[in-house]
Amino acid sequence: xxxxxLLAGFQLFLTPLAIGLTxxxxxxxxxxxxxxxxxxxxxxxxxxPVAIGLPPVAAMGFLIAIxxxxxxxxxxxxxLLRIPGTPLAAATLFDGYPMAQKGRAADxxxxxxxxxxxxxxxxxxxxIVASPLLARFxxxxxxxxxxxxxxxxxxxxxxxxxxSLIKGLVSGCFGLLLATIGTDExxxxxxxxxxxxxxxxxxHIVAVVVGLFAxxxxxxxxxxxxxxKKPDIKVERPGFGxxxxxxxxxxxxxxxxxxxxxxxxxxxxxGVISSFSAYAIAKAAAKPDERYGEGAEGxxxxxxxxxxxxxxxxxxPTLALGIPGDASSAMLLGALLILGFVPGPILFEQEPxxxxxxxxxxxxxxVFLLIAGxxxxxxxxxxxxxxxxxxxxxxxxLCSIGTFxxxxxxxxxxxxxxFGLVGILFRAANYPLAPIVIGIILxxxxxxxxxxxxxxxxxxxxxxLDRPVSATLVCVNVLLLTGALYFAxxxxxxxxxxxxx
Amino acid sequence: MTSRTLTLMVTVFFAIIVAIVFQQIHTSMQxxxxxxxxxxxxxxxxxxxxxxxxxxxxxxxxxxEFGTGxxxxxxxxxxxxxxxxxxxxxxxxxxxxxxxxxxxLTTTPMVFAIMIICGARQFGKMLLAALIMSFGFxxxxxxxxxxxxxxxxxSLNIPW
Numbered sequence: 102x103x104x105x106x107l108l109a110g111f112q113l114f115l116t117p118l119a120i121g122l123t124x125x126x127x128x129x130x131x132x133x134x135x136x137x138x139x140x141x142x143x144x145x146x147x148x149x150p151v152a153i154g155l156p157p158v159a160a161m162g163f164l165i166a167i168x169x170x171x172x173x174x175x176x177x178x179x180x181l182l183r184i185p186g187t188p189l190a191a192a193t194l195f196d197g198y199p200m201a202q203k204g205r206a207a208d209x210x211x212x213x214x215x216x217x218x219x220x221x222x223x224x225x226x227x228x229i230v231a232s233p234l235l236a237r238f239x240x241x242x243x244x245x246x247x248x249x250x251x252x253x254x255x256x257x258x259x260x261x262x263x264x265s266l267i268k269g270l271v272s273g274c275f276g277l278l279l280a281t282i283g284t285d286e287x288x289x290x291x292x293x294x295x296x297x298x299x300x301x302x303x304x305h306i307v308a309v310v311v312g313l314f315a316x317x318x319x320x321x322x323x324x325x326x327x328x329x330k331k332p333d334i335k336v337e338r339p340g341f342g343x344x345x346x347x348x349x350x351x352x353x354x355x356x357x358x359x360x361x362x363x364x365x366x367x368x369x370x371x372g373v374i375s376s377f378s379a380y381a382i383a384k385a386a387a388k389p390d391e392r393y394g395e396g397a398e399g400x401x402x403x404x405x406x407x408x409x410x411x412x413x414x415x416x417x418p419t420l421a422l423g424i425p426g427d428a429s430s431a432m433l434l435g436a437l438l439i440l441g442f443v444p445g446p447i448l449f450e451q452e453p454x455x456x457x458x459x460x461x462x463x464x465x466x467x468v469f470l471l472i473a474g475x476x477x478x479x480x481x482x483x484x485x486x487x488x489x490x491x492x493x494x495x496x497x498x499l500c501s502i503g504t505f506x507x508x509x510x511x512x513x514x515x516x517x518x519x520f521g522l523v524g525i526l527f528r529a530a531n532y533p534l535a536p537i538v539i540g541i542i543l544x545x546x547x548x549x550x551x552x553x554x555x556x557x558x559x560x561x562x563x564x565x566l567d568r569p570v571s572a573t574l575v576c577v578n579v580l581l582l583t584g585a586l587y588f589a590x591x592x593x594x595x596x597x598x599x600x601x602x
Numbered sequence: 603m604t605s606r607t608l609t610l611m612v613t614v615f616f617a618i619i620v621a622i623v624f625q626q627i628h629t630s631m632q633x634x635x636x637x638x639x640x641x642x643x644x645x646x647x648x649x650x651x652x653x654x655x656x657x658x659x660x661x662x663x664x665x666x667e668f669g670t671g672x673x674x675x676x677x678x679x680x681x682x683x684x685x686x687x688x689x690x691x692x693x694x695x696x697x698x699x700x701x702x703x704x705x706x707l708t709t710t711p712m713v714f715a716i717m718i719i720c721g722a723r724q725f726g727k728m729l730l731a732a733l734i735m736s737f738g739f740x741x742x743x744x745x746x747x748x749x750x751x752x753x754x755x756x757s758l759n760i761p762w
Binding site for chain 1: 640660732749
């Protein structure tokens with residue numbers, strides 16, 4: 102079945118449009134990844150309106166390639182400027198920047214790109230093998246299991262998304278509430294539409310996400326005082342020889358990629374945790390003469406292979422269960438829904454050729470990452486020299502045209518602006534934004550399955566404990582919440598006792 | 603500004619949201635007959651539960667924040683703050699005028715104004731950049747992606 106799916110996927114992938122857009126997606130991904138403050142999520146958000154008008158496999162290739170490229174691009178600015186383009190590349194600083202200081206910037210970038218591509222390919226193998234198995238296992242799931250899975254996804258992301266647990270949960274619940282706006286699927290009644298025909302289908306997710314993330318980020322950028330600054334950096338040209346240098350660290354590469362895939366598959370964990378964990382383990386396992394923190398090649402290999410392998414890992418629950426691993430994969434899931442595909446076991450049963458196409462675009466993205474990354478690095482270095490006062494209006498135009506293009510609606514632009522203000526408030530008050538997106542995506546899954554479960558149940562909420570998988574998920578959720586509360590209170594207590602002393 | 607002020611602002615925001623949820627349940631949804639009954643008919647139970655969860659969590663957050671007796675002072679650079687307000691004002695005016703005046707008449711001035719807010723003063727270069735940005739994006743979206751940008755009352759659309 103796997104082989105047939107991949108073979109059928111070739112027919113969808115082997116078109117000039119799909120291949121071309123995957124390549125362009127990698128270039129855009131590397132670009133948004135390299136630019137501090139943007140990153141893969143922003144790249145996906147800004148270009149989602151462009152993608153949804155394209156054929157499905159080409160559209161997903163474009164977006165997945167942005168995700169893959171963006172997860173690697175941050176290393177370029179981390180190595181050259183000591184500013185990680187994305188939080189994913191924060192751990193690459195430890196050894197990447199010292200390598201650059203020793204005059205090995207081109208080697209560091211080459212190793213980062215090669216390790217990212219290989220890590221991504223290893224993640225891809227796991228994706229191709231594990232997601233059909235998980236989908237087959239999940240094909241026996243009924244509404245109680247799906248409802249509990251949605252709760253698990255939301256809890257995990259709210260807990261791990263940084264800052265306070267309560268704030269994460271509030272953000273997640275806010276997303277759930279936003280998802281209820283519009284026509285109710287069961288009763289066909291209107292909820293929170295205020296008599297406006299614009300709101301019959303709720304707010305368009307792209308308008309909400311562009312506002313929350315992009316507009317608030319631009320306001321955050323303009324507050325800084327480096328708007329006119331043109332970074333003085335030397336153009337570096339890495340070579341394909343870096344691939345061999347990277348392969349010499351094969352144990353580190355395999356181990357770190359494994360860590361990346363594992364954390365990617367856990368909802369909420371994501372690339373930052375995986376890259377720091379891979380770095381810590383690589384450092385612990387290294388020989389003393391490798392000198393981690395002073396420009397060790399192994400440090401760059403560990404962090405970059407882990408954060409790109411995370412992309413493959415995060416796509417496993419996204420495709421097989423319809424439960425996104427992080428905000429970027431939530432946007433990919435949103436794109437799938439807009440394109441008319443419902444992720445989960447049904448997708449694997451009914452659209453095997455499309456699933457095969459997605460596997461292929463993911464693998465191709467990583468191959469293109471190696472080629473485009475090595476060849477186009479000088480271009481990204483030039484782009485890093487562009488002052489922010491040019492970038493801010495470019496992104497605002499993209500936000501406006503992209504959001505308008507969704508439904509040719511000025512109302513969407515107003516929604517975008519309104520959520521931009523909400524995003525600014527949330528950022529200022531340290532409320533994480535990622536759980537809102539996950540809440541919007543998981544909201545309909547949670548509500549519809551919860552109501553379906555209660556409809557088929559004769560004992561009310563006991564149905565969630567009657568079924569083994571659902572009961573296990575209930576236990577996981579309770580453990581997650583109590584564990585998070587315990588650690589939050591313990592940290593708070595420690596903080597108080599330290600302040601008192 | 604202190605962290606408490608921000609917490610209060612967020613609390614007010616969520617208080618309004620929760621109030622809207624209950625107001626809608628007791629008016630619009632009740633009129634439609636979807637605010638009571640079993641899981642199939644009752645479309646109000648789920649948003650009500652989520653709104654209650656938000657209210658509870660926000661109260662806990664306030665208790666945590668105000669119970670510690672500490673205020674974290676948030677320092678905002680006044681120039682940065684002015685730039686942020688300027689950006690939002692220009693962008694709001696742009697979005698307000700987009701439907702009325704159209705993309706081509708509004709985008710170049712918006713880009714130019716944002717560059718000025720950022721502190722750039724090379725007007726010739728800025729004007730050129732603003733023109734390239736606005737018409738460049740229009741070309742890409744209209745020519746390759748078949749997006750019809752707002753033409754405004756003058757129906758200004760370029761047949762590329």
